[in-house]
Amino acid sequence: MMKKLVFVAVALIGLISCSTDLSGIEEKLTGLEKEGANLEKKYDDAKKESERLDKESDALEAEVRKRQEENEKIRQHLLELEDSLNTVEPKLLSMEFVAADNPLQLIENVKCTIIGDSAVECRILNITSSKVLIPRFTFQGSVVTINGEEVESGVSEIDFSQPVVLSIITPKTIKDYTVYVGAYTGLPTVWLETTTHKDIETSGQYFNGRLKLAATPGTSENAYITQANAKMMIVGPVYWYRSRIHEDLQLGKNAYSILFNENISLFDAPAGKAWEFYTNTGDKTMLHKQTAFYLSSISALEYTPRFYHVNLLMNGRYYGTYLMGEDLEASEGRVNVGSDGFVLGIGASTYGPSFTTDHLERAVSVIAPSSSQSDASVDYVSNFVATAENALFSSDFTDESNGWQKYMDIDSFVDWYLINEISKNENGAFRSDCMMNLTRGGKLKMGPLWDFEKAFSVDASPNGFVIKNVNWYARLFEDPVFVAKVKERYDFFYSHKNDIITEVSNMAQYLKYAIQEDNNKWYTFSSDLIAGDQVWALYQTSVYAMEDWLNTRMDWLKGEFDAMA
DSSP states (O other), rough: OOOHHHHHHHHHHHHTTTTTTTTHHHHHHHHHHHHHHHHHHHHHHHHHHHHHHHHHHHHHHEEEEEHHHHHHOOOOOHHHHHHHTTTTOOOOEEEEOOOOTHHHTTTOOOEEEETTEEEEEEOSSSSSSSEEEEEEEEESSSEEEEEEEEEOOTTTOOOOOOOOOEEEHHHHHEEEEEEEEOOOOSEEEEEEETTTSSOOOOSSSOEEEEEEEEEEEOOOOOGEEEEEEEEEESSSOEEEEEEOOSSEEEOOOOOOEEEEEEEETTTTTTEEEEEEEEEEEEEOTHHHHHHHHHHHHHHHHHHHEEEEEEEEEEEEEEEEEEEEEEEEOTTTTSSOOOOTTTTEEEEEESSSOOOOOSSSOOEEEEEESSSOOOOOHHHHHHHHHHHHHHHHHHHHHTOOOTSSGGGGHHHHHEEEEEHHHHHOOGGTTTTTEEEEEEEETTTTOOOOOOOOOOOOOTTTTSSSSSGGGSSHHHHTTTSHHHHHHHHHHHHHHHTEEEEEEHHHHHHHHTTHHHHHHHHHHHOOSSSOOOOOHHHHHHHHHHHHHHHHHHHHHHHHHHHHHHHHO
């Protein structure tokens, strides 16, 4: 085709000008031929590129179809997953406060305990300025809300100064948990765990479990000073309460007895098997028992039970501030009456064998060394007490050789009396758990001190005698030697009046944060949950009232004893 065009061109040229140089025409023909060859090559290259682009287009279309198919599979999977979530039961799996999320509040991470399917307990082990915290949580469900507002783990700030309701929501149902966040109190913390992880709900029956004691909150797990297996039971009646959030009855603040499998030393106390948790119920100051024991510690009494304020948790649930201390045992480190001596309790009918006398207001129980005393041992101690009482009420009872002092230790009878009279302890009027002890071959002694549930009552007049009016003490006050000893020893206690009141103030300051947490649990100072500074103000009012009452009481007793001949 291209050659024919060339010949036609040549013919035309020849017709136009016959004078043209033939050599020039050949050169032009050669150039045109080369240009035609280049155009033909470009055409072939363009065709090949078109074919390549067609192939790439087909490949892209195939990739798009493949991606569309994969996206459809993913969409179907998401729809299936959504359907499966609609059938999941809502459940809180974990909750914690991470120090990194709360750098101004926490010095270490706090793991919370999920109790059953309705409550969460969290204990912060350092002082915080507030309880506005960021929680982290994992859950089974679609959405989490706290007090009705949607929250995000590790992001949302929540005010936990009051219990909050955390809800796990699915399209079909909602599960609520009440979250309690307790703060550092400065007290040692005791964890009691039953083997079954169920709370103790019956009295007088031991349950197997384990005790863990941290002497200083905020220490690491390895710093717990005691972990030991123990038996535990409720002492006395079982108390229940109905909380502000749950309609069901909840276990209240009950007294507990702990019995270790072996002698255990707690705090700075000598080792022993039996320990008590005292509730301080009815004592807003939580200081009555400890104040009496402070008086005992500066007295001539041989032994004062050691008690310590602690935070108590049972199976992960916080139960408030308790007094934990030694139970009454006949041992070298406690009531040291030898291997065959006795610890006795007037009005302690729940203990061991008992006997009565002609002049004591209540029966006398043999508490220690055990409740399985032989008949011979019971006969020995009951005969001794009867002989001492007969000497006290004999016509020559003031005779130092043959009267009451032959059988009864004057120093212990005087100091035990004064501490109970100073505190105006109604139970000390030989009504409840008035302890005595006897070493074979020795004299009957009063002590140790024990029950001060009805002592230091600001609702009672600071005037008037209580203990002086019981039969034995009324008789003892007829002996001038006993009266002189009472006056002498009372002057000793009176000289320490300011020390006693200062001790009350110091103990109150020690309990500042514990009082606030205990009130958040039991509403001791208000039927409504109130701020910590309000709790502290109300608590201080109770402490000041106790101090004023004690000061007035001791002044009144000073006047009465000084007037005695």
